[in-house]
Amino acid sequence: MPTPGRLSRAAVLQEAIALVDESGLAALTMRNLSERLGVVPMALYRHVANKEDLLAGAIDQFVATLPIPDPDLGWREGLSTLAHSIRNTLMQHPALVGPFMAQPTLGPNGLVVIEYAIGLLRDAGFTDDDAVHGEVSILTYTIGFAGLEVPRRAAGYQPDGSVVGALEIPFDDLPEQFRHVREVRPPLAAFVSDAQFEFGLQCILDGLERRLTRGRRR
Amino acid sequence: MPTPGRLSRAAVLQEAIALVDESGLAALTMRNLSERLGVVPMALYRHVANKEDLLAGAIDQFVATLPIPDPDLGWREGLSTLAHSIRNTLMQHPALVGPFMAQPTLGPNGLVVIEYAIGLLRDAGFTDDDAVHGEVSILTYTIGFAGLEVPRRAAGYQPDGSVVGALEIPFDDLPEQFRHVREVRPPLAAFVSDAQFEFGLQCILDGLERRLTRGRRR
DNA sequence: ACCTGAACACCGTTCAAGT
DNA sequence: ACCTGAACACCGTTCAAGT
Numbered sequence: 001m002p003t004p005g006r007l008s009r010a011a012v013l014q015e016a017i018a019l020v021d022e023s024g025l026a027a028l029t030m031r032n033l034s035e036r037l038g039v040v041p042m043a044l045y046r047h048v049a050n051k052e053d054l055l056a057g058a059i060d061q062f063v064a065t066l067p068i069p070d071p072d073l074g075w076r077e078g079l080s081t082l083a084h085s086i087r088n089t090l091m092q093h094p095a096l097v098g099p100f101m102a103q104p105t106l107g108p109n110g111l112v113v114i115e116y117a118i119g120l121l122r123d124a125g126f127t128d129d130d131a132v133h134g135e136v137s138i139l140t141y142t143i144g145f146a147g148l149e150v151p152r153r154a155a156g157y158q159p160d161g162s163v164v165g166a167l168e169i170p171f172d173d174l175p176e177q178f179r180h181v182r183e184v185r186p187p188l189a190a191f192v193s194d195a196q197f198e199f200g201l202q203c204i205l206d207g208l209e210r211r212l213t214r215g216r217r218r
Numbered sequence: 219m220p221t222p223g224r225l226s227r228a229a230v231l232q233e234a235i236a237l238v239d240e241s242g243l244a245a246l247t248m249r250n251l252s253e254r255l256g257v258v259p260m261a262l263y264r265h266v267a268n269k270e271d272l273l274a275g276a277i278d279q280f281v282a283t284l285p286i287p288d289p290d291l292g293w294r295e296g297l298s299t300l301a302h303s304i305r306n307t308l309m310q311h312p313a314l315v316g317p318f319m320a321q322p323t324l325g326p327n328g329l330v331v332i333e334y335a336i337g338l339l340r341d342a343g344f345t346d347d348d349a350v351h352g353e354v355s356i357l358t359y360t361i362g363f364a365g366l367e368v369p370r371r372a373a374g375y376q377p378d379g380s381v382v383g384a385l386e387i388p389f390d391d392l393p394e395q396f397r398h399v400r401e402v403r404p405p406l407a408a409f410v411s412d413a414q415f416e417f418g419l420q421c422i423l424d425g426l427e428r429r430l431t432r433g434r435r436r
Numbered sequence: 437a438c439c440t441g442a443a444c445a446c447c448g449t450t451c452a453a454g455t
Numbered sequence: 456a457c458c459t460g461a462a463c464a465c466c467g468t469t470c471a472a473g474t
Contacts, residue, residue, distance in 0.1 A: 007457085030448065042449085043458050051448065101365050102316060104373035105406075111396060119398040132404045137418035140409065141355075144362010147319050155322035178329060180337040186350040188323075191358065200355035206428050207421025248467065260468085261439050269467065
C-alpha cells in the first residue's frame with residue numbers, strides 16, 4: 001500500500017550521502033539505497049537517471065553546503081578561510097572526495113566559490129589573469145590535499161602528525177641511497193597534518209603577494 | 219595444453235596497465251584481464267591476492283617509471299623539473315591517477331622521489347622542517363593538479379586553455395551575483411592548462427624561497 | 437606448482453506489468 | 456504518476472578438482 005510521492009530526488013540524494021558517510025562508497029548500490037528507503041531498487045530510477053547521475057547529484061548537494069567566508073576579509077585572510085572551509089567540508093564526507101575530484105566541472109554551486117575568490121583578488125589589485133590563476137592555484141592545492149588526506153586518514157595518520165596503529169618506516173635500516181630521509185625522519189603523517197596544510201597554503205599566498213607587489217611597482 | 223609458468227606477477231601487472239590505458243578503469247575486471255592473457259579468471263589469483271592487490275601492484279609498477287631529475291640542478295629548477303616529470307608520468311596513465319591518489323602510502327618507489335626533493339632543499343640551506351614541508355607541498359600540488367586534470371582532459375579541456383566539444387559558460391546570462399566571473403570570463407580549461415600548472419608551481423617555489431632568505435637573515 | 441570449471445552471492449539496468 | 460517483479464548480462468571470489 002505505497003503512498004504515492006513518497007520519494008523525491010532530494011530525499012534519494014540525501015539518503016545516498018548518509019549511506020556513503022556511514023558505510024563507504026562501495027556500499028552505495030541501488031539495492032542498498034533502495035532498501036534504506038523502504039522501496040524496490042527500480043523505484044530509484046524514477047528520480048535519478050542512473051548510478052552516475054545519483055553520485056553527481058549527491059556531490060552537488062554537499063558542495064552546496066560549503067560556507068563562503070565574509071566578503072570584507074582581506075584577500076589573504078579571505079582565501080585562507082575559504083581553503084580551510086573547503087578542506088573541512090570535504091573531510092566531513094571523505095567517501096565523496098574521490099568522486100568529487102573526478103567530476104569534470106565544479107557545478108553551479110562551485111561557481112559561488114570561484115566568484116568569491118576572484119572577487120577578493122581583483123579588489124585587492126591583482127590583474128584579471130593573476131586573479132584567475134591565483135584562485136585556481138588555491139583550489140587545486142586545497143582539493144588535492146583533501147584527496148590525498150582521505151586515504152591516509154583512513155590508514156591511521158592523524159592531523160597532529162602522529163600515526164595510530166601503523167608501522168613507522170624503519171629509518172635506521174634504509175640504505176645510504178636514502179641518506180636524507182634517514183637523517184630527517186619525516187613523519188609518515190607529514191602529508192596530511194594541519195601544519196603541513198597551513199605551510200603549503202602560506203607558500204602559495206606568499207607567492208601571490210609577490211606578484212601583487214611586483215605588479216604595483218611597475 | 220598449458221605451459222607451466224606461462225604467467226608471472228609482473229606480466230599480469232603489465233597487462234593490467236595496458237588494459238586500463240586502452241579501455242579505462244571500469245574495464246579492469248579479472249575476467250577481461252584473464253581473457254587478454256589467454257587464461258581462465260581464477261588463474262590470476264596465483265599471482266595476485268585479489269583485485270585490490272592487482273591495482274596496488276599496477277600502480278607501484280608505474281610509479282617505478284618516474285624519472286628522477288639530475289641531482290646537480292639548483293633546488294628551484296630541480297623541484298620544478300620533478301613536478302613536471304610527475305605530472306607527465308601520471309598523465310600517461312590517466313585511468314590510474316585516481317587509484318594512485320587513493321593509496322595510503324607512496325610505496326618504496328615513492329621514497330626515491332622524497333629523498334631527491336628533501337635532499338635538494340637541505341643542500342640549499344633549508345631547515346629540516348622546511349625541507350619536509352616544502353617537498354610535501356610540491357608533491358601535493360602536483361599530484362592534486364593531475365587528479366583534477368584527468369576528468370577535465372577527458373571532457374575536452376585542452377592544455378592550451380581551450381575546450382573541444384563542450385559548452386562554454388553563458389557569461390552574459392549570469393546574474394549580478396556573479397559580477398566578477400561575468401567580467402573576467404575565466405576559461406573553462408583554466409583549471410588544467412599548462413600555464414596554470416606553472417603559475418601555481420612558481421607561487422609555491424616563491425613562497426619557499428622567501429622562507430630560505432628569511433632563515434638566512436637570522 | 438599451476439591452471440581449470442562450476443558455483444555463489446552479489447552488481448546495474450531492461451522490460452513489461454501493476455495500481 | 457509512481458512503484459513492482461522478473462529477468463539479463465555482468466561482477467569478485469570460494470571451493471574442489473584436474474594435470
